[in-house]
Structures are given as structure tokens and as C-alpha cells.
Amino acid sequence: MNIQNVNNTTPNAIQQRHLIQSPDANFFTDFKAAYARYQSAPPTGSSSDAATQNATTTMADVMGLTYTEMAAVRGTSANDQTAYAAILNRAYSQGGMENPVAFLQSLSPQEQGVVQRAHCLAEPFDASTMSKEGAYNLLLPEGYQVDFNHDGIQEVGAGKTITFPPLDAPEQVKQAWLTATQNMDEGDMMTYQLQMHIMLYGINVNDQTSKALAPTDQIDSYREGVDKFLAWLEYAKASTPSDQYARDKAFFSDMKRLLA
Numbered sequence: 001m002n003i004q005n006v007n008n009t010t011p012n013a014i015q016q017r018h019l020i021q022s023p024d025a026n027f028f029t030d031f032k033a034a035y036a037r038y039q040s041a042p043p044t045g046s047s048s049d050a051a052t053q054n055a056t057t058t059m060a061d062v063m064g065l066t067y068t069e070m071a072a073v074r075g076t077s078a079n080d081q082t083a084y085a086a087i088l089n090r091a092y093s094q095g096g097m098e099n100p101v102a103f104l105q106s107l108s109p110q111e112q113g114v115v116q117r118a119h120c121l122a123e124p125f126d127a128s129t130m131s132k133e134g135a136y137n138l139l140l141p142e143g144y145q146v147d148f149n150h151d152g153i154q155e156v157g158a159g160k161t162i163t164f165p166p167l168d169a170p171e172q173v174k175q176a177w178l179t180a181t182q183n184m185d186e187g188d189m190m191t192y193q194l195q196m197h198i199m200l201y202g203i204n205v206n207d208q209t210s211k212a213l214a215p216t217d218q219i220d221s222y223r224e225g226v227d228k229f230l231a232w233l234e235y236a237k238a239s240t241p242s243d244q245y246a247r248d249k250a251f252f253s254d255m256k257r258l259l260a
Contacts, residue, residue: 009178014186016069018193020154020163023144028092034062035089059085066143074120084118084141087111091139100135101127118142125157134158152201152212164193166200166216173222176258180251192251199225219259226255 011019037057059078060068062085071081087107090096096103104112104127115138116124127135133148134155140146145154147167153160154167165174177196181189200212200221214221229252237245 009175009182011178012182013069014184014189015178015181016066017073017186018163018189019066019143020145020167021143022146022167023140027144028097031062032089032092035085038062038085063141064143067141070120070142076117080114080117083111083114087114088139088141097136097139100132100139101130104130104135104138115139119156121157121159130157131155150212150216152197152216162194162197164196164200166212168217169222170217170219172219172259176222176255179258180254188247195229196225199229223256223259226252226259230256 034057038059038061041056059081091103104115107115112124119138133146134157137145137154137156145156145163145167147154152166153162165177181192200214200216202213214224233245233248233252
């Protein structure tokens with residue numbers, strides 16, 4: 001898509017931790033190729049020439065920037081990172097993604113512990129109780145998820161997460177979001193993520209699967225949603241704290257401009 005009125009924005013560290021995308025058609029092939037390069041790289045401190053050293057593939061090249069950022073935040077050990085990458089490579093090389101529940105069940109308790117820690121799950125998991133989506137997302141590195149039923153909620157193991165922008169959002173929406181939240185602290189950004197999610201999907205009641213209120217792959221859905229937020233903000237101005245009103249007015253006005 002040709003993006004107009006939006007500068008391509010490089011995510012900052014906070015934004016990077018929240019970036020989620022669907023694996024594209026080349027994801028698994030690219031991962032396996034990067035993992036093979038990583039495995040064949042010369043040991044650290046070897047006498048290889050400088051050109052070879054500069055070409056060495058790192059774990060970040062294999063797993064992606066979002067995973068790497070979250071591993072640093074969580075303090076994931078180097079051993080766990082290496083072990084998790086090996087599990088993913090096996091899943092991608094041996095057809096494990098065709099039946100991710102069965103693949104997770106085939107792992108040893110130690111390997112399941114690696115997956116648990118990679119996704120920062122509070123408890124050991126029972127793959128037999130998961131949906132295909134929940135199991136599939138445990139076998140994707142942080143930063144990649146699928147939403148098979150398009151309800152705007154990604155199952156990760158037994159847990160559920162929401163994402164904004166949605167996985168199928170137009171590129172202009174993704175760039176507008178990055179630009180509008182570039183200098184925002186994490187708490188405020190997460191608040192606006194939730195508000196924008198509700199704009200698209202409404203409020204989930206009694207854990208029922210919901211459908212988007214408007215097509216999430218069309219930019220007009222976001223334009224109309226932002227306009228409604230701005231109209232509601234003016235309607236509720238008298239009962240809204242002035243600092244919150246100013247903050248929300250600035251954010252949604254910025255989004256409106258960036259989505260124009």
C-alpha cells in the first residue's frame with residue numbers, strides 16, 4: 001500500500017514489545033534458514049576471518065526483534081532462548097504446525113517448561129485443553145500470532161490477549177498508530193490499545209466469541225471509529241477531567257490526521 005500523510009516510523013523499545021503480526025507465507029522457510037545459519041556459525045572467539053564474524057547470524061536474527069526485546073525484559077536465559085529456538089525449528093521442519101496440540105504433547109516435560117518460560121506462562125500447561133489457536137501461538141516467537149476465528153482476541157496457550165492494530169489492519173493504520181504513540185509511556189499506550197480494540201470489537205460479554213463491528217482490513221473502519229470517539233469526547237466533556245479530555249483530544253485528533 002502506498003502510505004500518504006504518514007512517515008514510516010521505526011518502533012521504539014516500548015512499541016517493539018507490543019508489536020504483533022501474522023507470520024507471512026515465507027515465515028517458516030525464513031526461520032529455518034536463519035536457524036541453520038545460526039547453527040553453523042563459528043563459535044565465539046574462534047579464529048575465523050573478520051568477514052565471517054560480521055556475517056554471523058545471532059539469536060535476534062532467528063527469533064525477531066520483538067522476541068529479543070521481551071526476552072531481555074523477562075530475563076530469559078540464553079539456554080532457554082537456544083532451546084526454544086530448537087523446539088520451533090523442529091516444529092517447523094517436522095510438520096508440527098499442522099497439529100500444534102499434538103506437537104506440544106510430544107514434548108518432554110523439560111521442553112514444555114522451556115515453552116512455558118518463553119511465553120512467561122504462570123503455570124505448566126496442558127496442551128490437551130488448548131484450542132489449535134492457543135497451541136499454535138505457543139509455537140510462534142513473541143511478536144507473531146494468529147487469530148484463526150478473527151475475533152480480535154489471540155489465544156496463547158490457555159490465555160487470551162488483545163492486539164491493536166489488529167493483525168489484518170491496513171499498513172497506514174499500523175504506521176499511524178506508531179506515529180501517534182511514539183512518545184507515549186507504556187501505560188497510556190496500553191489504555192489506548194484497549195479503547196481502540198473496543199472501538200472495533202465492542203465489549204466481550206460472558207467470554208463469547210465476538211465479531212468485528214466493522215471490517216478490520218479497511219481503513220474507513222478506523223476513520224469512522226476515531227470520528228465517533230471524538231464526537232463522544234465532546235459530548236462527555238463536561239463530566240471528563242480536563243487533563244484527561246486534553247490528552248484524549250490530542251491523541252484521537254492525531255489519529256484522525258494520520259488516517260486522513
